Amino acid sequence: MESMTHNQLLNTNTPDPASNLRRPISWETIETLLHRVQKPGRYVGGEFNAVHKPWDAVTTRICLAFPDLYDLGMSNFALQILYDILNRREDILAERTYLPAPDMIAAMRQGNMPLYALESYHPVAAFDILAISTAYEQLFTNTLELLDLAGLPIRAADRDARHPLIVGGGHGAFNPEPMCDFFDIFIIGEAEEVILELVERFSQTRTLSREAQLQALLGIEGLYIPRFYRADYTVANAFAGITPLLPEVPVPVRRRIVGTLPPTPIHQIVPNIETTHDRGIIEIQRGCTHGCRFCQAGIITRPVRERPAEEIIQDVFAIAAATGYSEIGFLSLSSADHTEIETLLQTLQQQCSGLHLGFSLPSLRIDAFSVALAEGLTGSRKSGFTFAPEAATEALRRCINKEIHTEDLLTIAEEVFKRGWRTLKLYFMIGLPGETDEDILAIADLAHELRRIGVRFGGRKTEIHVSISTFVPKPQTAFQWEALADADTIARRQALLFQNLRGRGFKVSWNKYPGTSIEALLTRGDRRLNAIIERAWQLGARFDAWDEWWNLDAWEQALTELAPESFGSVEALREYFMYRERSENEVFPWDHLLSGVERRFLLQDAQRSRAGEFLSDCRGICHACGILHHYANHRGAEWRCPLPKSSKPATNQQTTGNENQL
Amino acid sequence: MNEQNPTTLRMRLMFATSGPLAYVSVLDLGRLWERALRRAAIPLRYSLGFNPRPKMQFAAPLPTGCGSEAEWLDIWLTEPCEPAAIATALAGTLPPDLHVIEITWVPEDAPALSELMRAVTYRVLLRDVVAAELETACAALLKEENVLRVKRGRRRHQHYDLRQLIETLSVTPALEPWTVALEMRLKAQAGATGRPDEVLSALGLADIPRRCTRTGLFLSSPAEAPDL
Ligand code: SF4
Numbered sequence: 001m002e003s004m005t006h007n008q009l010l011n012t013n014t015p016d017p018a019s020n021l022r023r024p025i026s027w028e029t030i031e032t033l034l035h036r037v038q039k040p041g042r043y044v045g046g047e048f049n050a051v052h053k054p055w056d057a058v059t060t061r062i063c064l065a066f067p068d069l070y071d072l073g074m075s076n077f078a079l080q081i082l083y084d085i086l087n088r089r090e091d092i093l094a095e096r097t098y099l100p101a102p103d104m105i106a107a108m109r110q111g112n113m114p115l116y117a118l119e120s121y122h123p124v125a126a127f128d129i130l131a132i133s134t135a136y137e138q139l140f141t142n143t144l145e146l147l148d149l150a151g152l153p154i155r156a157a158d159r160d161a162r163h164p165l166i167v168g169g170g171h172g173a174f175n176p177e178p179m180c181d182f183f184d185i186f187i188i189g190e191a192e193e194v195i196l197e198l199v200e201r202f203s204q205t206r207t208l209s210r211e212a213q214l215q216a217l218l219g220i221e222g223l224y225i226p227r228f229y230r231a232d233y234t235v236a237n238a239f240a241g242i243t244p245l246l247p248e249v250p251v252p253v254r255r256r257i258v259g260t261l262p263p264t265p266i267h268q269i270v271p272n273i274e275t276t277h278d279r280g281i282i283e284i285q286r287g288c289t290h291g292c293r294f295c296q297a298g299i300i301t302r303p304v305r306e307r308p309a310e311e312i313i314q315d316v317f318a319i320a321a322a323t324g325y326s327e328i329g330f331l332s333l334s335s336a337d338h339t340e341i342e343t344l345l346q347t348l349q350q351q352c353s354g355l356h357l358g359f360s361l362p363s364l365r366i367d368a369f370s371v372a373l374a375e376g377l378t379g380s381r382k383s384g385f386t387f388a389p390e391a392a393t394e395a396l397r398r399c400i401n402k403e404i405h406t407e408d409l410l411t412i413a414e415e416v417f418k419r420g421w422r423t424l425k426l427y428f429m430i431g432l433p434g435e436t437d438e439d440i441l442a443i444a445d446l447a448h449e450l451r452r453i454g455v456r457f458g459g460r461k462t463e464i465h466v467s468i469s470t471f472v473p474k475p476q477t478a479f480q481w482e483a484l485a486d487a488d489t490i491a492r493r494q495a496l497l498f499q500n501l502r503g504r505g506f507k508v509s510w511n512k513y514p515g516t517s518i519e520a521l522l523t524r525g526d527r528r529l530n531a532i533i534e535r536a537w538q539l540g541a542r543f544d545a546w547d548e549w550w551n552l553d554a555w556e557q558a559l560t561e562l563a564p565e566s567f568g569s570v571e572a573l574r575e576y577f578m579y580r581e582r583s584e585n586e587v588f589p590w591d592h593l594l595s596g597v598e599r600r601f602l603l604q605d606a607q608r609s610r611a612g613e614f615l616s617d618c619r620g621i622c623h624a625c626g627i628l629h630h631y632a633n634h635r636g637a638e639w640r641c642p643l644p645k646s647s648k649p650a651t652n653q654q655t656t657g658n659e660n661q662l
Numbered sequence: 663m664n665e666q667n668p669t670t671l672r673m674r675l676m677f678a679t680s681g682p683l684a685y686v687s688v689l690d691l692g693r694l695w696e697r698a699l700r701r702a703a704i705p706l707r708y709s710l711g712f713n714p715r716p717k718m719q720f721a722a723p724l725p726t727g728c729g730s731e732a733e734w735l736d737i738w739l740t741e742p743c744e745p746a747a748i749a750t751a752l753a754g755t756l757p758p759d760l761h762v763i764e765i766t767w768v769p770e771d772a773p774a775l776s777e778l779m780r781a782v783t784y785r786v787l788l789r790d791v792v793a794a795e796l797e798t799a800c801a802a803l804l805k806e807e808n809v810l811r812v813k814r815g816r817r818r819h820q821h822y823d824l825r826q827l828i829e830t831l832s833v834t835p836a837l838e839p840w841t842v843a844l845e846m847r848l849k850a851q852a853g854a855t856g857r858p859d860e861v862l863s864a865l866g867l868a869d870i871p872r873r874c875t876r877t878g879l880f881l882s883s884p885a886e887a888p889d890l
Contacts, residue, residue, distance in 0.1 A: 027681060028839055031871065031873060032789070032871035033871075034685055034727065035727055035859070035871065035872060036869070040685040040726070040727065041682070041685045041686045041687070041690060041726075043685075044681070044682035044685050045682055046681060046682030046683060046757060046758055046759055047757065048697070048698070048701075048755075048756075048757040048758075270697055270757075272682065272683060272686045272690055272694055272757065273686055273687070273690045274689070274690060274693070278693075320700070321701065321703075322701070323697065323701065324696070324697030324698060324699070324700035324701040324755070325697065325700075326696070326697075326700065356706075356708050356714050356716075
């Protein structure tokens with residue numbers, strides 16, 4: 001097993017497995033590899049605003065890791081927030097690391113160089129805590145590669161108190177079971193709320209064993225420590241539930257949230273090389289109330305919390321001065337929903353004229369208001385206007401709760417083309433529950449219709465870009481009970497769409513199905529997937545999100561080797577995790593992790609979906625999803641859930657029979 | 663150009679880069695300077711249009727993987743600034759491995775530095791290389807009349823004669839952990855620019871760890887050159 005050798009090499013000849021991983025790597029040593037790799041600027045640090053603290057002047061050292069390329073990881077805002085919060089503390093030091101590209105990984109392995117942090121060049125293994133983003137499933141094999149490149153045993157059971165505490169967090173942590181053997185702890189929810197508590201408690205446990213350290217952390221709300229739970233299975237090999245192994249182990253683990261958005265990091269690290277999102281970032285709003293049924297982010301980031309416009313404006317000028325960025329991106333799941341968005345943009349336009357400062361606003365709605373907003377932004381005409389109707393027919397839009405109507409969409413498109421845009425980008429999903437070929441043909445019809453409108457106003461240069469993704473049922477959503485569409489269905493529908501969208505002025509792109517199916521497998525997997533992920537990684541699977549690097553054969557072989565043990569065959573395993581529609585009473589591997597939105601609410605919403613019913617945006621009327629009930633005491637000034645009429649909490653109708661639900 | 667010329671809106675910055683900053687591309691370096699100057703609130707002159715860029719010109723693109731002891735950058739302003747004031751404003755806004763050496767006024771109509779470029783000197787520190795062997799290899803390379811190499815473009819490959827671009831090449835001692843230093847002076851004109859890694863490849867040293875530093879830029883007419 002090639003992939004195991006790095007670890008062994010690093011550890012030879014030393015009684016303490018980590019002693020040669022404690023001293024910083026010299027710049028001269030790092031430099032010996034750099035002439036051999038693409039984009040060496042990824043591996044050197046030295047950015048403006050990076051925080052360099054003396055190693056010995058602090059009590060706790062944390063390495064924040066994003067297990068993909070620097071180019072992507074530098075754009076991850078959650079890690080920037082944590083970096084800021086941690087480094088504000090005098091007794092704590094936080095540094096960063098990313099997964100090097102395959103050429104650098106090969107050079108490092110050949111040169112016996114462990115993964116290091118970009119500030120002090122200390123090996124990652126020298127830190128007290130290693131926090132790794134589990135933002136999405138395609139990072140899972142990379143996580144193992146990162147641990148191994150750091151010279152750390154990948155399995156938690158093989159590590160002890162001499163190794164850093166390995167902490168995961170991010171959206172992927174809402175079903176962390178497929179990775180639970182590799183992490184010591186998952187933070188469920190908003191890490192900025194819990195990280196200091198975690199660090200403080202941990203720093204008092206230095207002399208203890210790893211097991212005892214973790215027991216000491218049990219009292220902290222929002223921490224999920226997988227080793228203190230046992231997974232049970234039925235005789236038919238179905239997942240049967242999670243049982244806590246100690247009396248003080250929490251069930252369920254409830255998501256931590258902040259009442260008010262944390263202060264925006266001002267001194268954001270300015271990368272020396274070009275990165276994916278090369279701009280300053282301000283999170284203007286967290287959470288979303290639209291309730292699209294496929295969207296996990298919209299559930300697990302509730303409630304909507306806004307940053308007041310006045311604060312955003314201050315942040316804009318502070319960030320511009322501290323970073324020199326000429327673009328600031330406003331982060332949110334639905335920008336046009338911010339109650340002060342219009343005033344905000346107007347004020348900024350007035351105050352920023354002549355400063356050569358531009359803004360980008362993601363996730364606009366499909367309405368005239370959003371077109372007006374987009375028009376005020378510099379540069380957006382070049383990149384095209386984006387619509388995300390997700391489905392092309394009324395019936396399917398009802399199913400997914402995307403309340404847009406085709407006539408409105410056409411009117412708004414007219415507005416877009418009239419105002420000078422020449423490219424319209426459309427996002428659709430295929431493989432949605434209840435979808436038929438008609439729904440696919442409707443996508444093509446809609447695209448043709450939109451192009452005709454575009455040509456009328458802007459001529460034959462008009463381009464319609466259709467981007468198709470395959471629907472993946474996600475945990476903690478109304479669609480968690482649904483099946484993934486199989487390969488044949490998706491292939492047929494992609495072909496159907498492609499046949500009907502040929503010719504000038506159309507560009508169609510889609511995600512490759514094999515990649516999607518791995519995501520689908522992992523996202524609703526249980527603990528039995530740990531071994532499969534590990535085996536796939538040993539066989540060379542990594543960079544699962546990268547067309548040029550990912551390795552389907554490794555996954556296929558891992559499944560072939562390991563599926564029979566629990567499932568009899570690969571087909572049976574796929575059927576179980578991916579293609580099976582779940583019954584109402586299904587016990588999910590993530591039932592013990594509570595987002596705050598009740599399972600009862602999700603199930604009702606799933607039933608509404610089948611009945612073709614929209615559920616309105618809940619800013620106006622609360623639909624009692626569970627957030628107000630669970631977080632009544634956390635309510636901050638900028639919450640957008642309506643104030644409850646009475647103090648009566650959301651009732652707890654017993655419809656699921658699931659004991660883990662409050 | 664030491665005489666007072668406070669009306670010009672064009673300034674010349676001489677700067678040095680080292681360490682991590684040697685590993686950025688010339689495009690990155692441009693972006694990096696733009697951001698540093700914006701942090702310092704220097705009134706940069708921007709182009710018009712959809713995507714305004716500040717007007718800035720480097721003398722000669724610094725190859726990725728090279729630090730420099732002496733780079734020149736011309737910037738254009740919207741209002742006159744004292745060199746000392748710019749230097750003060752830049753203190754604290756530069757990344758750790760970027761250092762300003764000198765700032766001078768330049769007449770607005772002075773020719774672009776890139777037009778004046780003639781040659782560039784580099785020092786390449788090498789490990790695990792024996793001085794005598796390297797000297798022999800250098801002598802052999804210099805004795806050749808032509809050294810044909812291929813420049814890989816995105817679309818097509820171009821053949822060129824590396825030998826014509828090498829003006830001088832010599833071996834000097836170096837401090838630990840390096841074993842030798844290779845000093846070279848390469849042509850740097852439009853369409854005829856030598857790159858140090860090409861010379862290393864021609865010497866059979868493509869895979870040898872190195873630290874490359876640009877040590878000087880040479881302009882065609884001394885009268886036009888900024889004061890050093
Ligand atoms: S508690 Fe009510 S208003 Fe708040 S997110 Fe849930 S449904 Fe919407």
